[in-house]
Amino acid sequence: MTQDYSDVLVVGAGVVGCAIAREVSRYALRVCVLDQAGDVAEGTTKANSAIIHAGYDAAPGSAKARFNVLGNALFEDWCRELDVPFIRNTSLVAAFDDSDLATLHALKTRGEGNGVPGLQVLTQDEVRALEPNISRAVIGALFAPSGGICCPYGLTFRLAEHAAANGVVFHFERRVVDVTRARDGLWQVTTADGGVFRTRAVVNAAGVYADELNNRVSTQKFSITARRGEYLMIDKQYAGTFRATIFQVPTPLGKGVLVAPTVDDTLIVGPTAEDIGDKSDTRTTADGLRKVVESATRVWEQLPMSGVIATFSGLRAHGDRDDFVVGEAPDAPLFFNAAAMESPGLTAAPAVAVWLAERIGEKLGAQRSSSMTPCPAFPKPFREMTDAERVAAITADPSYGRIVCRCENVTEAEIRAAVRSRIGARTLDGVKRRTRAGMGRCQGGFCTPRIITILCEELGLTPEQVTKFGGDSRILVTCGTRHAETDSDAACQMSSVERQEVSHD
Amino acid sequence: MTEIDVLIIGGGPAGLAAAIAAHEAGCRKVLLLEREPALGGILRQCIHAGFGMHVFKEDLTGPEYAHRFVQRFHALGLSAQCNTMVLSVTPDREVTTVSPTFGLQRFRAKAVVLAMGCRERTRGALRVPGWRPAGIYPAGLAQRFMNLDGWMPGRRVVILGSGDIGLIMARRMTLEGAQVLACVELMPFSSGLTRNVVQCLDDYDIPLLLSHTVIDIHGRERLEAVTIAQVDDQRRPLPGTERRLACDTLLLSVGLIPENELSRAAGVGISAITCGPLVDESLQTSVPGIFACGNVLHVHDLVDHVTVESEEAGRQAARYAQEGQQARGSDIRVRDGAGVRGLVPQTVCAARVTDGVPLMFRPSAVFKDAAAVVRIDGEEVLRKRSRIMTPGEMVRLVVPKDTLERYVGAAELTVEVES
Numbered sequence: 001m002t003q004d005y006s007d008v009l010v011v012g013a014g015v016v017g018c019a020i021a022r023e024v025s026r027y028a029l030r031v032c033v034l035d036q037a038g039d040v041a042e043g044t045t046k047a048n049s050a051i052i053h054a055g056y057d058a059a060p061g062s063a064k065a066r067f068n069v070l071g072n073a074l075f076e077d078w079c080r081e082l083d084v085p086f087i088r089n090t091s092l093v094a095a096f097d098d099s100d101l102a103t104l105h106a107l108k109t110r111g112e113g114n115g116v117p118g119l120q121v122l123t124q125d126e127v128r129a130l131e132p133n134i135s136r137a138v139i140g141a142l143f144a145p146s147g148g149i150c151c152p153y154g155l156t157f158r159l160a161e162h163a164a165a166n167g168v169v170f171h172f173e174r175r176v177v178d179v180t181r182a183r184d185g186l187w188q189v190t191t192a193d194g195g196v197f198r199t200r201a202v203v204n205a206a207g208v209y210a211d212e213l214n215n216r217v218s219t220q221k222f223s224i225t226a227r228r229g230e231y232l233m234i235d236k237q238y239a240g241t242f243r244a245t246i247f248q249v250p251t252p253l254g255k256g257v258l259v260a261p262t263v264d265d266t267l268i269v270g271p272t273a274e275d276i277g278d279k280s281d282t283r284t285t286a287d288g289l290r291k292v293v294e295s296a297t298r299v300w301e302q303l304p305m306s307g308v309i310a311t312f313s314g315l316r317a318h319g320d321r322d323d324f325v326v327g328e329a330p331d332a333p334l335f336f337n338a339a340a341m342e343s344p345g346l347t348a349a350p351a352v353a354v355w356l357a358e359r360i361g362e363k364l365g366a367q368r369s370s371s372m373t374p375c376p377a378f379p380k381p382f383r384e385m386t387d388a389e390r391v392a393a394i395t396a397d398p399s400y401g402r403i404v405c406r407c408e409n410v411t412e413a414e415i416r417a418a419v420r421s422r423i424g425a426r427t428l429d430g431v432k433r434r435t436r437a438g439m440g441r442c443q444g445g446f447c448t449p450r451i452i453t454i455l456c457e458e459l460g461l462t463p464e465q466v467t468k469f470g471g472d473s474r475i476l477v478t479c480g481t482r483h484a485e486t487d488s489d490a491a492c493q494m495s496s497v498e499r500q501e502v503s504h505d
Numbered sequence: 506m507t508e509i510d511v512l513i514i515g516g517g518p519a520g521l522a523a524a525i526a527a528h529e530a531g532c533r534k535v536l537l538l539e540r541e542p543a544l545g546g547i548l549r550q551c552i553h554a555g556f557g558m559h560v561f562k563e564d565l566t567g568p569e570y571a572h573r574f575v576q577r578f579h580a581l582g583l584s585a586q587c588n589t590m591v592l593s594v595t596p597d598r599e600v601t602t603v604s605p606t607f608g609l610q611r612f613r614a615k616a617v618v619l620a621m622g623c624r625e626r627t628r629g630a631l632r633v634p635g636w637r638p639a640g641i642y643p644a645g646l647a648q649r650f651m652n653l654d655g656w657m658p659g660r661r662v663v664i665l666g667s668g669d670i671g672l673i674m675a676r677r678m679t680l681e682g683a684q685v686l687a688c689v690e691l692m693p694f695s696s697g698l699t700r701n702v703v704q705c706l707d708d709y710d711i712p713l714l715l716s717h718t719v720i721d722i723h724g725r726e727r728l729e730a731v732t733i734a735q736v737d738d739q740r741r742p743l744p745g746t747e748r749r750l751a752c753d754t755l756l757l758s759v760g761l762i763p764e765n766e767l768s769r770a771a772g773v774g775i776s777a778i779t780c781g782p783l784v785d786e787s788l789q790t791s792v793p794g795i796f797a798c799g800n801v802l803h804v805h806d807l808v809d810h811v812t813v814e815s816e817e818a819g820r821q822a823a824r825y826a827q828e829g830q831q832a833r834g835s836d837i838r839v840r841d842g843a844g845v846r847g848l849v850p851q852t853v854c855a856a857r858v859t860d861g862v863p864l865m866f867r868p869s870a871v872f873k874d875a876a877a878v879v880r881i882d883g884e885e886v887l888r889k890r891s892r893i894m895t896p897g898e899m900v901r902l903v904v905p906k907d908t909l910e911r912y913v914g915a916a917e918l919t920v921e922v923e924s
Contacts (some may be wrong), residue, residue: 233629237769284634286720310629312637387601387609394608401605403590406540407766412605443627445643449654463656468639472726475639476656477753 006032006169007364009189009199011176011213013037014045015152016338017205018159019349023357024203025166027366032199033160033168034191036175038470039430040160040423041153043207044345046433047231047282047314049258049268050152051245053344054091054144056111056119057255063324065114067348067355072146074350082158082375084151085263091147091245092127094138094299100249104142107250111144118145133241135301147245151263152346153433157423162375164422171195173470176206179216179335187334201334201360208279208317210325210339218329224340226279226315229271230288232296233310234303235441236265246299255343257295259303264408264436269296269303276315284311309441316342326352328359336360379417381435383409404454405447407440415451419458426459428452429469448475506611510534510826511819512600514591514767515620517546518808519799519815521574523618526819528581532826536612537578537585538602544578544585545571546622547645548808550652553673555700559809570808594619594771596792615826616794618818619768619782623800625670626760633665635722638729644670644758651677659754663731664688665719667695667702667897669806671758676705678754685709686750689717689733691740694871696760696897698806718742719755728753761804771795779803779847785836786853786862787821788814793830796822803849803865806899814863831857837881837918844869844922845877846896853904855913861903868894868922875924877902881912894922 008024010017013035021033037043052075058064079086095101101121108119120143127134127141164170175192179202182188189197204213211224245260260268272288289311297303319325319340329335336359338352361368382400385393393400399412418425418434425431428438431451438444438451452466452475467473511527513520516539524537543549548556551567558564561573578585589604600612625643640659642650648670650656660683664671667690675685688706693716695702706713714733720742721732735746763781765773774783774791781802782790789796798818799811824831834856839848848866864879872894879887879902886908894900902920 232632237766280725283636284632286632286634289632289634306630308630308632309627311632311634382603390603390609394603394605398605398608401603401608402588403540403603406590409590409592441627442624443629445625445627445646448646449649449656452654452656463654467726469726473639474727475658476650477659478657 004032004195004197006030006197006199007366008201008203008360009034009187009197010203010205011189012043012205012207012210013040013156013160013170013172014043014205014207015041015156015159015346015349016341016352017203018156018163019353020203020205020338020356021168022159022163022166023353024360025163025168026357026368026372027361028369029361029364029366031163031168032197033163033170034174034176034189034197035170035172038172038426040170041156041433042469044314044316045156046153047312048152048229048316048346049260049271049343050149050262050346051091051258051260052086052148052150053347054111054119054146055114055116055344055347056107056142056144057250058114058344060110060113063326064344064348067324067326067351068344069115070351071344071348072148074354075148075150075347078350079150079155082155082162083378084154084158086148086150087263088146088148089244089261091144091247092122092131092141093247093249094127094134095140095249096137096298097139101140103249104140107142116144116146119143131242131244131246133300133302134246135299137298149245149260149263150346157434158375158378160423161378161421165373165376170423176213179213181217200364201336203336203338203356203360205338207341208315210317210337211319214325214329214337214339217332217335219331220329222325222340223320225318225320226276226281227318227342228274228276228281228313228315230284230292230313231268231270231311232289232292232308233312234267234269235307235309238267238304238307239265241267241300248295248298257292259296259300266309269300271314275318279315282313282315284313288313310443317345318342324348324352326356328363334363376422378421379414381414382411404450405435405437405440407442408436410435410437410447412454415454416458419455427467427469427473428455428475431455506613508534509536509612509614511616511618511822512598512612512614513537513618513620514594514600515539515546515622515799515801516541516544516585516587517620517622517799518548518571518574518811519622519801520546520618520620521571521578522812522815523620523798523819523822524583525574525577525581526816527618527823528583530820530823532823535583537583538589538591539585539587540590542587544575544587550645550649551673552652553677556808559807560812591767594767594795596772598794616796616822618822619773619790619795619797619801620799620815621764621767621801623761623763623804625757626762628757631757631759633719633722636724638722638724638727640724640728640753641722641755642757644668644674644756647754647756648674648677651681657681657683659683661686661752662754662756663719663733663750663752664756664758666690666757666759667697667713668758668760669697669701671756672697672701672705674756674758675711676709679709679711683754685711686752687712687714687733689714689719691718691736692716694895694897698897699895720747722755723749728755731755761800763801763804765801768797768801773797776847776851778841779849781849784850786850786858788818788850789821789825794825796825803847806897810865810899810901833857835914837912837915839864840917840919841866842919842921844872844875844924845920848920853909853918855909855915858906858909861905862909864902864904864920865899866920867896867899869896871895872922872924875922878921878923879904879918880921881918882915886912
């Protein structure tokens with residue numbers, strides 16, 4: 001069906017794939033990105049803790065340790081360049097007993113070995129001075145000044161925009177089903193819809209599915225388990241309760257349940273850690289949510305259940321090698337893995353991308369482009385503007401004065417811009433993650449109809465075609481009322497009385 | 506900066522009634538701000554009847570009820586600014602707004618009336634586990650889809666919660682050809698009005714499953730089914746009672762939350778029980794010159810009561826704008842007694858009342874052949890008997906002015922349900 005040629009083909013449009021695509025776009029190479037979903041950031045990237053880790057957890061000498069510390073150091077510059085929020089809010093690992101305290105000292109030593117700056121073990125008083133709302137059960141903590149928070153999908157949208165501005169082509173709803181080496185030496189990537197993409201180099205950033213891709217081309221097999229984590233999101237009414245990210249002393253399954261502020265002033269609480277057979281199973285469970293609450297209340301005794309605005313779960317790609325798999329597969333030249341990128345995968349993404357792009361550029365004998373188009377400027381969110389900026393924005397475009405999402409103060413101008421951008425929103429969730437419209441305390445209760453209308457206007461859709469996140473996730477059914485009149489939908493069985501009632505409004 | 510006498514935030518039934526009352530009390534610089542393109546608030550989408558039985562002694566639809574106030578509002582020459590979102594209110598009543606027509610605006614008001622209404626509780630707040638497909642909507646959003654936008658949200662429907670909007674939507678969706686399988690209520694009683702249970706469920710043979718809840722949600726893209734289960738008296742699902750109902754739509758009618766984000770930022774004290782401002786008998790909040798009425802103060806069942814309450818808030822705001830803060834005598838603290846939740850107002854100044862003071866609350870459970878008893882400093886001053894009291898129907902008692910005048914200097918007023 002499709003025949004498409006590129007120098008570098010990235011499988012996966014999560015934060016890792018988009019970061020690599022952006023970095024590779026610095027070279028004179030034809031780059032494309034394939035993803036099975038209808039948008040970027042639809043897998044692990046959209047549902048994780050959003051923490052930029054300091055780097056004391058990873059085993060010394062591991063890829064995790066190396067890329068974590070390097071990636072952490074890159075985050076400030078990356079986020080500044082892309083104009084996305086990043087806050088070095090610091091982190092604490094809370095200890096509850098003497099054995100935990102001993103673990104803190106071990107973590108500190110390990111962290112120092114990994115090159116993590118400024119680690120200190122704090123006493124209870126010192127912890128309380130930093131975090132007055134922390135439980136008194138916390139008797140000490142490891143303090144890491146380089147810990148931070150970001151918006152993983154916000155970062156990914158901007159990476160994709162920047163990559164696209166530099167010629168990277170994105171193909172959505174393209175699930176890769178096969179990768180083979182053609183007779184002419186090129187890789188041939190086949191998608192579920194029958195597409196064939198020919199490329200010199202493949203980058204495997206397929207998240208929880210990366211093992212399947214690697215194992216098709218390499219005898220150096222690995223396996224990835226989807227490790228599910230459930231979360232609660234707490235309303236920004238509680239902003240400021242904690243400044244730092246507060247971990248608990250880690251367990252063998254991961255870093256445990258954390259409590260952290262987000263860059264959007266909400267608080268995130270979670271995750272659980274549960275290995276799941278089905279790599280697409282992002283359900284939440286009564287048990288999981290209960291565990292999150294039980295564990296989080298060790299740190300945040302007054303965790304306000306009435307302040308919960310959303311629950312969700314995400315899957316991390318846990319590899320059986322217990323480390324990232326980054327680099328060219330030894331027996332499959334020009335097949336590059338960025339796989340098993342569980343925590344601290346987000347933190348490491350910039351460093352992995354820079355490192356891999358250099359390897360790929362070198363292997364393909366490509367020159368760095370003399371000029372890189374800067375990341376296109378995005379309209380500043382209304383909620384972050386000063387009064388003077390607001391006045392100027394509304395003067396230039398009155399739709400900046402029309403608030404669509406009242407909880408997050410998102411304007412019509414921002415929503416239209418999010419749809420019109422290179423990698424634009426096509427769905428309600430796409431708008432939500434790009435603008436925060438529908439992400440606040442009412443969860444779209446008021447703004448959904450308005451956003452449906454804007455999506456229809458911008459994309460030429462009927463309301464019944466608008467989806468939450470693509471596929472069959474339609475918001476409405478075609479047995480419409482007004483629309484049925486023009487569509488003469490036979491399925492619609494509305495009485496004439498009801499029609500009058502509708503037109504009455 | 507524009508100077509205003511009484512500035513009203515919200516153009517629903519509460520704001521409209523307050524604006525009209527403030528004007529009739531002699532204020533000439535009254536301005537009403539509304540974020541939607543038209544006045545009327547939530548009534549615009551409430552196309553069912555049942556409004557106005559108390560105020561007009563007529564059975565009106567929501568838009569008809571709103572229209573009467575909108576007409577009166579315009580006939581009096583009152584002004585409203587629609588498409589205008591209030592961004593902030595300061596304790597000294599400086600109000601910042603934004604609109605596409607006027608951009609950023611600042612007002613200084615002698616008095617402010619908060620009339621922003623409420624929002625619906627969400628799935629997230631309930632922590633219903635399962636998948637997160639399309640097809641799960643707050644009942645009021647589905648109502649808006651159908652009645653204002655002309656869109657159909659689904660065909661096979663389960664309703665979680667028996668709040669009034671959910672009950673109304675059970676009937677509405679049935680009339681539009683959808684199949685409503687059940688209304689599932691966690692509590693052993695409906696949280697909506699009895700008349701709505703009868704007219705919207707019973708009349709259409711839609712089962713009301715009390716002491717049941719939704720424990721799982723199925724469907725990756727569009728909703729495919731929900732699992733419901735019976736709960737015990739601790740509201741825990743009972744193993745073995747699970748049932749899977751195939752459906753494409755789940756409507757939530759599980760409570761309304763007064764929208765007090767602006768109020769909080771203005772320093773207004775908020776009740777943990779009503780989630781609305783703490784007010785005195787004049788409906789003044791803890792910030793002098795800021796008043797509250799309607800669903801932002803506490804969630805009502807009947808718009809007629811909203812109207813009466815809001816007229817009082819409008820009159821009191823006008824009086825404040827004209828005369829400034831009144832010297833206050835000592836306050837009587839109002840306290841919820843046994844069987845009573847969310848009494849409004851929370852304080853009464855007996856020396857200052859100009860009329861009888863309405864006390865409103867919800868019974869904390871279902872009581873049969875019960876009486877609501879008002880006591881001041883332990884002495885019974887009022888008793889109202891009812892054949893049945895339920896949490897779904899707000900109780901309103903008016904303590905007469907002359908009674909209160911006998912208790913100037915008293916410390917505490919309590920209301921209790923005796924059964």
